[in-house]
Amino acid sequence: MSTTVTIRLNDEEKAVFDEYASIYKGGLSTMIKQLALEKIQDEYDLAAARKFEEGIKDGSVTIRPYEELLKETGIK
Numbered sequence: 001m002s003t004t005v006t007i008r009l010n011d012e013e014k015a016v017f018d019e020y021a022s023i024y025k026g027g028l029s030t031m032i033k034q035l036a037l038e039k040i041q042d043e044y045d046l047a048a049a050r051k052f053e054e055g056i057k058d059g060s061v062t063i064r065p066y067e068e069l070l071k072e073t074g075i076k
């Protein structure tokens with residue numbers, strides 16, 4: 001299923017978007033989708049990093065040396 005979304009741009013904004021879209025070789029729609037997906041991924045990654053840091057602070061996440069893991073698993 002496909003959905004169409006309309007974005008209103010003034011002439012100056014349209015020129016900027018068109019210029020930037022030339023990098024994506026798929027046009028304006030491709031560029032906007034790519035940028036939106038990249039932003040979503042960045043926000044997801046940031047939220048995951050914050051959750052990890054909170055886990056370290058509250059003690060629900062522990063960190064140990066990589067070498068210890070290798071030794072425990074018998075890899076090294």
